[in-house]
Amino acid sequence: MTDASSIDDTPTTGQKFAAEVLGTFVLVFFGVGAALMSGGDYITTGLTFGLTVVVMAYAVGRISGGHFNPAVTLGAVLGGRLPWSSVPVYVGAQLVGGLIAGALLFGLMHGFEGYTSEGNIGANAFGDQSASNYAMWAAFALEALLTMVFLYVILAVTDERNELQALMGPLAIGLALSMIHFASMGATGTSVNPARSIGVGVFGGTDAIIQLWLFILAPLVGAAIAGLTYPLVFGHGSEPVSGSGLSFGGGRGQQATYAPPAGYEQQWNQGQPPQQWQAPAAPPQQQGWGQQTPAQQWAQPPAQPPTQAAPPAQTAPQHWGQPAGQPPAQEWGQPIEDDGEDGRTQVRRPD
Numbered sequence: 001m002t003d004a005s006s007i008d009d010t011p012t013t014g015q016k017f018a019a020e021v022l023g024t025f026v027l028v029f030f031g032v033g034a035a036l037m038s039g040g041d042y043i044t045t046g047l048t049f050g051l052t053v054v055v056m057a058y059a060v061g062r063i064s065g066g067h068f069n070p071a072v073t074l075g076a077v078l079g080g081r082l083p084w085s086s087v088p089v090y091v092g093a094q095l096v097g098g099l100i101a102g103a104l105l106f107g108l109m110h111g112f113e114g115y116t117s118e119g120n121i122g123a124n125a126f127g128d129q130s131a132s133n134y135a136m137w138a139a140f141a142l143e144a145l146l147t148m149v150f151l152y153v154i155l156a157v158t159d160e161r162n163e164l165q166a167l168m169g170p171l172a173i174g175l176a177l178s179m180i181h182f183a184s185m186g187a188t189g190t191s192v193n194p195a196r197s198i199g200v201g202v203f204g205g206t207d208a209i210i211q212l213w214l215f216i217l218a219p220l221v222g223a224a225i226a227g228l229t230y231p232l233v234f235g236h237g238s239e240p241v242s243g244s245g246l247s248f249g250g251g252r253g254q255q256a257t258y259a260p261p262a263g264y265e266q267q268w269n270q271g272q273p274p275q276q277w278q279a280p281a282a283p284p285q286q287q288g289w290g291q292q293t294p295a296q297q298w299a300q301p302p303a304q305p306p307t308q309a310a311p312p313a314q315t316a317p318q319h320w321g322q323p324a325g326q327p328p329a330q331e332w333g334q335p336i337e338d339d340g341e342d343g344r345t346q347v348r349r350p351d
Helices: 013-037 042-064 070-078 084-109 136-157 165-188 194-201 206-210 212-234 264-269
Strands: none
Touching (some): 013 042, 013 084, 013 194, 042 165, 070 194, 070 212, 194 212
């Protein structure tokens, strides 16, 4: 039977990729789907986007951290929570999930007679493409600002110093996303997520594709500001992850002071504890009688010297002058046998 403690519960890269694909797909499909099916109802759409984050963060957040958003990934990297080497996996998975959701929405919406996707796929927009003719500069500023606030919330509730992070973190993040939608849907349709914008925007026609740059760049700018300034304002809850922040080759504050021993990561991923350091045993000629080597545990009996013969077993103490091999002298008060003529047992007094 396999020992439960030996099971490796460290998520693999493939599992993280799958978790981000699934989470981003659910976010885009249900969030944008609710907007399409409800005719853009504020309450329905805003709450649905928030609920998707809550549900999927609780479901797969333990695997990948539950980003579902390239802006969140960028903020996490610049905030010292994730190494740069993980960015291609996370962002690639998020784009795949968003595009799958957009493609399915595009196909399913054609079930309505006379449906056309151009201007009716839930794409983000500004200027004359938006319902309110919202100015480009204002759209950029709004998306960057809301993403910055969103990242501040995420970094704060996932801070190790926050005792309620595991229980209340996903709920706070989901409510923050709903709050953001309530404040911006009438202007840009609310992005704060390049994967959400790309996922449906590529199916919204030429005008929607042309405007995608703003809904990619503005959220990334807001996330970068939050990721860089959160540690400066509130400090790090723990040491930055190696290879994160502005250091592309190693972790801030720990690269120069800590380097894991060879094979440490492999042992960790296999669920085995790292080997404890042991000092090399001293050469035999330098060890004295009864001296323990550093690897010996406390209270362990010392090793016998290799050249020392084991002392002979003593049967009883011999008296001075008594020939070797003779029966041992009897102690005082013990009866001795006497072969005398009277055959009586005698008691020998002490010498």
